Amino acid sequence: MGFPKTRDDDPAPDLRPRPGRRAVLTRALGLTAVAGLGTVAAIGAAAEPAAAKDAKLTANQADWRFCTKCYGMFFRGYPTDGACPSGGGHDSAGYNFNLPHDIPETPTAQHNWRFCTKCYGMFFWGYPDNGRCPAGNAHAAAGYDFVLPHDIPDPPGSQRNWRFCPKCYGLYFYGYPTNGRCPAGNAHSVAGYDFVLPHL
Known part of the structure; x- marks a missing residue:
């Protein structure tokens, strides 16, 4: 299956020069x-x-959404919705997140969050391996280096309780009694920062 054609807001843009x-x-x-x-x-x-x-x-990218099936964050800017660990494509609901990228990391903003070309999910790309992808094997990174704010007050136009799963390396919503579905099996586990993400 071929990869969908890119758009101007593609998370995997061509390799044009970016400012330092x-x-x-x-x-x-x-x-x-x-x-x-x-x-x-x-x-x-x-x-x-x-x-x-x-x-x-190009400092922010919209069309990042919550999946009601796996609770993960995925990019909904293509005709298809990637691969969900609960089967089929992701199902979106809620806010349209507008995430910062390619800016300096700070003590309250972590870089190395990437788009996976296989599942369309957001995952952490800061370890030697790339976690577990619902489309099989590890995630495949492409596109922007997202820099996600964490452990700050949640101003209007943002949502907290987005967390890192140490099993799949994905970003998922930790605001329900259950933790969604992890591609590494069972529910996501929680670790690390409390990410506070801006939305439109």
Whole structure:
């Protein structure tokens, strides 16, 4: 089966050059300072180089959704919905998450979260192996390096209780009495940070 054609918001975009971490941070800090200056901000935005505008446009990606069957986070930007450990494709519900990527890691934001091209799920890519994929064997990483906020107050437009499963390395919602379905067997296990994810 061929992989669906890519879109502009594809989690596995072509390998176009991306700005360095320092450039993205410098732009973000500069924009924050200018935002409070009213008219000056509008003038600065109009004069901003095209590369800086492109960096801001690709700083977040929407279409990340909760699966009602496995409780995992998956990308719903393709005609099909990947592979769910409960069988078939994922079933989406709830918020449309808009996740930050390719920005510097901080003490309250962890990088190395990736899109799996096989199951369309979000998984942690920071270990020598890649966990367990419901489509078989380990997850296959592609696309952006997502940087997920954790252990912070949940402001309006965000949801907490997203957790790492040490069995499959996936990101799943830990806000119900049960823990969904893990591709490594039975329910997900919980470990690590309490991720607080922004949504539209």
